[in-house]
Amino acid sequence: MDYQKKTSTERGNDTMPAALLHQKLMLPTSIKRLGELAYNLWFSWNAEASALFQRLDSRKWEDSGHNPVQLLLTSADALQQASVDPGFLEAYEQVISQFDAYMHESTWFQTEHAKQSHIQFAYFSAEFGFHESLPIYSGGLGVLAGDHCKSASDLGVPLTGVGLLYKKGYFTQKINSQGDQQAEQFQYDFSMLPILPAYQENNQELIVHVELPTGPVALKVWRIRVGRNSVYLLDADIESNTPADRQLTAQLYGGNQDMRISQEMILGMGGVKALRALGISPSVYHMNEGHAAFLTLERLRELLDLGLPFQAAVETIRSATVFTTHTPVAAGHDAFPIGMAEYYLGPLLSKLPAYRQDLLGLGNDPKTGLFNMTHLALHTSSLRNGVSKLHGQVSRDMFKGFYGDIQSREVPIDSITNGVHLDTWLAPEWKALFDRFLPGGWRNRIADARIWESLELIPDASIWQVHQELKEKLIGFARQNLEQQRRRIGESEERAAEVRSFLSKDALTIGFARRFATYKRANLIFNDLERLKKLLHDPERPVQILFAGKAHPADHPGQEMIREIYRVSQLPEFQGKIVMLENYDMNMARYLVQGVDVWLNNPRRPLEASGTSGQKAAMNGVINFSVLDGWWEEGYNGDNGWAIGSTESQDWAVQEQENTADIYRILESSIIPLYFSSQEQPQHHPRHPWINLMKRSIQSLAPIYNTHRMVAEYTERSYLPTADRAHHFVENGYDLAIKVADYKNFIRREWHHVKIAAVHDPSADSSAAVSSISAVEKLSTLKEVTADVFFGPIWPPDTLVELIYFEESGSDWNEVVVWMQATGDLKNQTQSFKASIPSHLKHGPNFSIRVRPISSSFAHSFELPLSVSTLQE
Structure with missing residues (x-):
């Protein structure tokens, strides 16, 4: 379409x-x-x-x-x-x-992919953070989803969003006089929100139903316009439902596991039914985290009802599905007891009794015995990705066992680094300034690094003026937040008015705002309060820190961090210099990322999958000061901010000591001196060192860490290839899907026959001669190695025979994989293969042979996780 x-x-x-x-x-x-x-x-x-x-x-x-x-x-x-x-x-x-x-107007997608104008993409997410007026988000995942949809609209990418409409949203955060977070619920009046019901052709409001164990739940479908595209949200709070069922979409991430699995069934299964009722037939389904993975079971049911064999149905679903995993933290991967999964999936399983164990097996985690939503997503998607290069690597390590006996780098999980929507997060003052100096139409070309070269044309005074205006706005906003907080908790008029003198536009201002989870270590800078006091109280070089963020109501350690920050902020030596703002939302986030001087981020590496708050800050000229985790590991170039380093010890206590020492050292020796030396420069000085840094930060980060680049990558690397492959799988009566399923079943059934019968290494018995060869000669002298492989009933061209060794590269060892070529004829179901490698390598200690199945119809090289290797002997 x-x-x-x-x-x-x-x-x-x-x-x-x-x-x-x-x-x-x-x-x-x-x-x-x-x-x-x-x-x-x-x-x-x-x-x-x-x-x-x-x-x-x-x-x-x-x-x-x-x-x-x-x-x-x-x-x-x-x-x-x-x-x-x-x-x-x-x-x-x-x-x-x-x-x-x-x-x-004509869009990027129309121009670059005109032949794909009929394609539709569906984007499923448990939360969407579009704007503070529509509070159905909790943090980074939702805001990313909102930014994804906005850029899809800007670029003309035909994407339809699917989610849930939470009448109580997440929660309103209030902080009492002891620093305790109080989570207050507020029921929103949908008639007052920028949403409208979705309608059927007969102009009746659209209602779909999802079968839960207690009976069918009716879901009203709402529509949000997001520029050129739409997002549809499901709402269980309608009169025909029982009081208990009406609460199923009441609150984001609320309730127990029963509530969570019910919400995820509504999102996935109900979302597919809503699209069908709307007449929308996506070519590709994108699961933004595992919460949405039940959508694959609903699509499987549709195909099984058509009479498609189970494995062919799975291949069809997989061919059209993309999955993004967002966290290396185990708690972020929803998993349910298998009995609970059986109970809630009961209505589906009862309709498909022949496939009961097959369906449950798609989500089974053999290590824990739980039904894991990430495993379900991995089993039913063809392309998977993490959200930064480092997170892609971490995810490959995490799910290595899912793909058999292969190296982590071979695990078929890619990465597409997150970005942020520039028009949402860039301050209007910056936009107006850029309109004057950047090339015309720059807003439609933000991913073009050449556009940002024109920052050099902007006078330093103009940049500093904009930054100072935004800083003053932030200070005014922060004072108002603190004053309202003090009045609400019953402080005296004097105490409430006192905050009007808090914070100074002349102080170096550090911001820390994000979800309060323990691994993000919001209180790390408090590890040496005496040293911190000296930094903040230098009369010549004053420093101040603003904190904001919510902890999940069930996360008591996260709430304890809020209490600690609040307690320190109330100490006489820190009052007015450390502040804890309450009720962090998108509106507050804009003030913070646009108004501080430095953005602090110090998670335990590598637990920050990506992080996007620092990207929002960077495009506003705010300098990042962060642990080399998530996006910052690839964004930091040594000249556009500061990196909090360590030996990358997996011992959290050691990492904390090293990170703490680095934070203070860099603040004292680099950040504070640079910021204030900039202010001390004579007026005629040709360059402002701090403003130079601001320009370098924007130039190096803005063109890359934006959702226009990110959505274009998803479109060209994931959506379009997946749509093309999915089309081939369903045409001619699902012919290719059936063939691929039959091929995989055959390979699984017959793979036990495959054996590496012999390896012929000509230098294996001449170790003395080889040891006398110089290192240079070893690399330049080659030998031919052959291997004989017995295939049984499997056709040799359906496999790949590889020779694997490791090559020293500095302090690391890099794996080298050489494809072996078939030689001679197939005799007695045995085929010989050959390859040339450095002559000093010996079979066993230095190299091995591996055989694995392949197919041109696979989405990636390791789609069928089977192999035979001489290392296994």
Whole structure:
């Protein structure tokens, strides 16, 4: 389906909301398209659109959490005044023109992939962080999903999102006088949010059903407009459901494991049913983390109902599925007791009794005996990736056993490094400055490094002015947050007013804001309070630190970190210099990543899969100061920020000592001196050292760590190849899927016959002669090694015979794999193979032979994890 053309169902979805909007909002004719803007999250990354809503009533705009729908529904008088205000009407027409141009202009996908205009991609995620006015996210995973969808719209990638609509969102965080996090629930009124029901062709609200053990659960489908694309969210809070079932989509990451598995069934199975009801037939399904993996079981049911053999159905599902894993932390991989999985999947298993064990086996983790959602995702996807290069490596190590006896580097898990949506996170002040100096159309070419070379043209004074303006905005926001907090917990008027003197625009300002999990070590900088006090109290070079973040309500160690930070912030020697802000959300995040000088990140390596807060900070000229983990390991170049180093010990205590020492050392010897020496430069100095660093940071990081680059990578490396392969698997009555399934079944059944019968190493008996050869001669002198392999009933061309050895490279040893060539004829089911390798290598201690199955229809070389090796003998 062309992404600008719609099925009849989707056309129906367009007409009903238009009438509904007119009836609901009753806008004056001259500004009637404000409703269209309010119900398209395009406003959230267009500064002019947001400013237009703010212009109606700035107080209500702030009080509503920047929610344009609530603003329009409660501002009748302001709307009437605006409808005859020439200034407002002029701004309105300009924004509408921008919106229309955006919606109809040619896009990257249209230009680069015109022949794929019929393709649709589905993106399933348990949370989406689009904007503070739609609080259905908890942190990085959701914000990444939101940024992914926004860039897909910008690039014209035909992507449809699927998720859950949480009436209570995540939670509102309040911090009491003891520093305790208090998680408060708030039930949102969906009629006041920028969402609308999805409709069927008969203009009835769309309802789908998911079978749970207690009976069918009805799910209302809601639609969010995200620029050119849509995201559909499922809601169980409807009258036809039982009171217990109505709570299933009440809260993000709330409740026990029963709640979690129910939510994940609703997301995966209900999401597929919603797409079917909408007439959307994706070519590719992208599972953003294992939460969505039940979608594969619903698609399997569809194919099995058609009569497709089980393994052929699995191959069909796998051919069209992409999976992104997001964490190396075991707790981030949902796993359920097998009995619980059997119970909740009972309605599905009862319909497919012949495949009961096969279906459960797709999620089985043999090490734990649990039904693991990541294992289900790995079993049912063809392409898998981590979210940074380091995380890809860590994931290959984690799931090495999943793929048999192979080296970690051979494990078929790739990596696509996360990015952030520039238009969402770059301050409007920076955009205005870049509009003056960067080439025209730069916002559509942000992944082009050449665009950012023009930063050199921007005067240092202009850069510093923008940065200082944003810093002052942050300080004002932080003071307001602290004052409201003190008033709420009953502090005296004097204590509440005291915060108005906290923080200084002249101090070096460090920011730390993210989810409070223990491995992120928010309190690491507190390991030496005396040393920290000296840093913060230097009258010539003052320093201040802002903290923000939520801990999961069940994460008591994470909450203890919040208490510690709050306690330290209340000590007389740290008051006003260390602050803990409450209720971290996307709005606060923008102030922080745009307004601090340095962004601190110090997780235990390698537990930070990627991290994106530092990327948001970097594009705003904020300098990263981080452990070499996640994205920073590849982003840091030695000249664009600072790296907190260590010996990379896996002993957490040792790593903590080394990281702590490095934090203080770099602050004292590098960061603080550079920041303040910059301010001490005479006015005529040609270069501001700190501003130079800001420019280098933006130039090296902005063109890479953005979601335009990321989504383009997903499109070209994952989505399009997967769509092409999936098409071949289903054409001609699933012919290829059946053949691949039959081939794999045959290989599994007959593989035990394969044996390496003999290895002929001509120099194995001449060790004395070989040992006298110099190192240079050893590398340049080659010998021919042969191997005889018995295949039994397996056809030799369906295998690959490899010779493997290791080559020294500095302090490391790199694996070298040489493909052996068949020689002579097949005799008695035995084939000979040959390869040339350095003559000093001996079979056994220095090299081995490996045989494994291959097929041109495989998505990757190790799709069938079987092998025979001389190392196994």
